[in-house]
Amino acid sequence: MLKVKSVTKKFGELTAVNNLSFDVSQGQVFGIAGPNGAGKSTLYNLITGFYKFDGIIELDGKNISGLPTHKIARLGIARTFQIPQIFxxxxxxxxxxxxxxxxxxxxxxxxxxxxxxxxxxxxxxxxxxxxxxxxxxxxxxxxxxxxxxxPKILMVDEPMAGLNAFEIKEMTALIKKINQEVNITIIIIEHFMKVLTELANPILVIENGTQICIGSPEEITSNPEVIACYLGDSHDA
Ligand SMILES: Nc1ncnc2c1ncn2[C@@H]1O[C@H](COP(=O)(O)OP(=O)(O)OP(=O)(O)O)[C@@H](O)[C@H]1O
Ligand SMILES: [Mg+2]
Structure with missing residues (x-):
């Protein structure tokens, strides 16, 4: 339902998102992982229309690249923010x-x-x-x-950050409930690999804006490049 095709975003000299392509299918919980500064939140900002970029993003076959944020919201993509944004x-x-x-x-x-x-x-x-x-x-x-x-798709950005173990269980259950009971497709950025591998399939791992690998939780956690760049120092964090 969501297609990201060769999407690149540069901030001056910095390539925050580098030629990323992936598909999110109806009903999935699609996970995104990667070290700090990997470009995960920037990718959300591109999907939801905050910045112009190179490449194409389609929702249900419609090109939504370059549409303003409110139009994208009305087409069915909603998101939460890494740092709570509330009135x-x-x-x-x-x-x-x-x-x-x-x-x-x-x-x-x-x-x-x-x-x-x-x-x-x-x-x-x-x-x-x-x-x-x-x-x-x-x-x-x-x-x-x-x-x-x-929304058709709910995108959550590090929903577990700052929560204690009990609260993480509650938030995990809420995300499962949204996916399973309300049938909303979810995209989740999450640093806690235990939570991500429990919730999401497939998982996309990026570093420096570039895809390292995409696959099932088992494929991700056994991929040597992922272990080297990401799991090595933070998967129990
Ligand atoms: N508006 C902006 N202007 C300039 N640089 C930016 C902007 N937004 C993000 N960046 C840079 O792009 C890179 C990717 O940032 P991004 O916030 O997407 O990373 P992230 O993967 O979400 O990291 P974290 O896990 O820390 O949240 C970083 O180097 C960041 O400093
Ligand atoms: Mg982020």
Whole structure:
């Protein structure tokens, strides 16, 4: 459903994403791993229309390269951010409602917004200001607001970062539930290899913007280049 074809992004002299090509199929949890600065978040910024780039990105056969972010959102791609991006003066409910409006212009659906608040276990906090949420709450809220746009694809950027072991289990279960119960295709960037290999298949590993390998969790974790560039120092982190 999502096709990335020979995509390259340069920031001045730096090639942040270097000739990447891959396909994400309907229903997959597609994983992306790679060391700090590998170009993972930049790739998300290209898919969601934040920057111009070379190459082509297609959603369901339609070329979405160069479209503005709101058009891409309305076509069905939603994302969360590595550092929580929330509107601090709003309540949880208002924030999720905003997601609803952003995704489905003219089709505001308060029922669906309620459903997403319940789905992400935020009922008790629904009237709280978002800045009062803890980190897990903020991450849940980003997911609820993204889900409220009724996406075909949800892209999450390091959802486990900063969470404790218990919270990681909760977040892992939530991502599985989104994929399996709501049938949303997921793309997940994650540093914790244990979590990534539990959730995702296939997994794409990149370094310096370039593909190192793509394959099943077993293929990735036994690939010598992946072990050398990435797993060697951080897979138990
Ligand atoms: N807007 C920008 N302008 C200039 N350079 C940028 C910009 N955004 C990212 N970069 C650079 O591109 C490279 C890739 O950054 P990116 O944030 O995509 O890495 P990442 O794989 O997400 O890393 P991390 O695991 O630390 O989140 C880095 O060297 C970064 O400094
Ligand atoms: Mg990043």
């Amino acid at each position: 601090e003066s709003m309540t949880v409910e208002e924030s999720v409602n905003l997601g609803c409006r952003f995704g489905n212009i003219g089709k505001y659906d308060p029922g669906y917004s309620d459903e997403m608040i319940a789905f992400t276990s935020l009922q008790e906090e629904r009237h709280s200001k978002t800045n009062l949420l803890n980190l897990l709450g903020k991450k849940r809220l980003m997911i609820a607001a993204a889900m409220a746009t009724k």
